[in-house]
Structure formats: C-alpha cells, structure tokens
Amino acid sequence: MPLYPLFADLAGREVLVVGGGEVALRKVEALLQAGARVRLHAHELHPVLAGWIDAGRIDRLRGDFDPAWIDAAWLMVVATDDGAFNATLAAQAGARRRFANVVDDAALSTFQVPAVIDRAPLQLAISSGGAAPMLARRLRERLEAELDPALGALAGLFARHRTAIRARLPELGHRRRWFDAVIDGPVPALLREGRDADAAQAFLAMLDDAGMVPAGGRASLVGTGPGDPGQLTLAALRAMALADVLLVDAAVAAPVLALARKDATRELAPGDPDACSGRVRDHAGAGRHVVWLRPGDGFREAPFDAIATALREAAWPCEVHAGVGDPAAWKRAGA
Incomplete structure (x- = not known):
C-alpha cells in the first residue's frame, strides 16, 4: 500500500516513546532535534536516556503502562522487543486515532520513519514503506555524497528572503526563472567556499534586478x-x-x-x-x-x-x- 509522505511539525508537541534501549535512544534523539516534548516509558534505561531524564530533557513515565498516556500524545513510537506488548500498544493507539510507529514492524505501524538527508532547512526523506529499510539507507548514503553541501545554506537564504522574493517577483513563471538563475549562478559556489557574506550580497543583487538575471561569472x-x-x-x-x-x-x-x-x-x-x-x-x-x-x-x-x-x-x-x-x-x- 502506498504511503502518504508527510513532514510533521513536532516543535513543542508531545510524543510518547515506549522502550529504553539503543533503538529508543536513536528515536528520542531525532525527536528532540525536531523540538518534540518526549515522554518516555521504560523499566530499564540506556545510560544516555537516564542522563537526559536527569537533565530534564525528557520526562519519564513510571509504573505500569497506562493507555491514557496515549491520549496526550500526537504520535507514539514503540521500541521494545516484546511482540505481544507491541501489538497491544498498536491496537490501543489505533483505538484512540493516534499514529504509532512500531520499530521493525511495518504491519503494526501507522506511520514509518524514513531515512533522512539533512541539509537544514532542506530535508530529503526516503521510505521503502518498511519493506526494505536497508535499501532506503543505501540510497540515502549515495544521495548524501551526491548532494551539494551548500544546499542547506542556500535554502536558508531563500527562506529568510521569501517575503521579499514573492513581492519582487509576483508572477510564478518569472519567479521560477529567477530561482533557476540563483541555483545555477555564483551564490552556491560562494557558499561552498565559506564566503557567506559575499553569497548573501550576490543573492540580494540578483533579487534587486526584477528582470531575468544572468547566471553570473x-x-x-x-x-x-x-x-x-x-x-x-x-x-x-x-x-x-x-x-x-x-x-x-x-x-x-x-x-x-x-x-x-x-x-x-x-x-x-x-x-x-x-x-x-x-x-x-x-x-x-x-x-x-x-x-x-x-x-x-x-x-x-x-x-x-x-x-x-x-x-x-x-x-x-x-x-x-x-x-x-x-x-x-x-x-x-x-x-
């Protein structure tokens, strides 16, 4: 079944994670990077997770699992090695209309976590629908090597000046041609050389010209x-x-x-x-x-x-x- 690709804004939103091992650690780390408020239930904890709890980075839910905890969460991630318990949690999440990812069990999951290429604020995600995660990771490795490392900084320039770009270039076709000129022009090369101030100046100079901008020397x-x-x-x-x-x-x-x-x-x-x-x-x-x-x-x-x-x-x-x-x-x- 095809999946609907979705990038979720979890900043300040609660996510429930069940499990305290190495796999749970990786999931929690990614959620924290996305700004999520993580609540964790586990009887045994990876030392790093224990340190994050002590530091107040994540909250620990103690005692037996309470299905009511799911009600407060936007998403749930299940990372235990108990298959029967995982199935019970997936069913409880479904009954409450909460999306759940059961690690390494696509059949129980209602969302998948893709392999990600991070060029913040630009992100690329690759998913096999849980069928072949190692293939998705291999594709990520290849694309990591091929994609220009300056893409993130370039995307940041576009983001910071988005309002000005739309005001200066209101016609969509004209705006697309301008984007092509910037992407194929000197700005990415300047960013690769670490000349951020020169890149920003070149970017704004191209924006100042409302006509079609040449690629630049x-x-x-x-x-x-x-x-x-x-x-x-x-x-x-x-x-x-x-x-x-x-x-x-x-x-x-x-x-x-x-x-x-x-x-x-x-x-x-x-x-x-x-x-x-x-x-x-x-x-x-x-x-x-x-x-x-x-x-x-x-x-x-x-x-x-x-x-x-x-x-x-x-x-x-x-x-x-x-x-x-x-x-x-x-x-x-x-x-």
Missing part, C-alpha cells in the same frame, strides 16, 4: 584524472553540467568531455598557461561560468597550481576540483 578548474569518466568527482561533474564555456586541453579524453553540458561553448585551451588564465578571466568577467579541463590532477601541479591560486583570488568565485586516480595511469594516458 565564475570559474571551475577541473582535473580529469586518467580519462576514466567513472573517476570524476561529483563536484567536477556538477561544474561540467552547469558550464557556459568549456576550455578544453587537447589531452582531455573524449569520454570525459561527453559528460559535459552539450550546449556549452567549447574552446581549445591555448598551449600557453598564461593565455589560458587570461581566457578564463575574460569569460568569468563577462558573467559566464567557464570550466577549464585538464587531464591528471591538472591544477595542483606546477605551473598550474600557481595559476589556480591567482584565479581563486579574483572577485568572482573559482573552484578547483582535483583529479582522482593513479598518477601512473595519468602518465600512461599522456596526462
């Missing part, structure tokens, strides 16, 4: 390794997919270049490193995202490491993506 210096596209870093692939201009060294392998943005302008990189650097500056200064591709660990070895350092001191953002792989393979490939 920036540079990405990509080492393509031995020419195996499977060894490109995820950050390098993102840069190649967003390029306006590709400045390509003659030795870059064709399978690597095939992964780059198809409609980007492609230029053969001059043989002189300083001339290449000048070409990068020209494109970025004109508001384009230029990606310079070199084989091997192209921008962390002399003389290109010094050029990369100089480019990173420019006003527009410049990122260096290392080549990954065996240096011996780079030499065999002519890098």
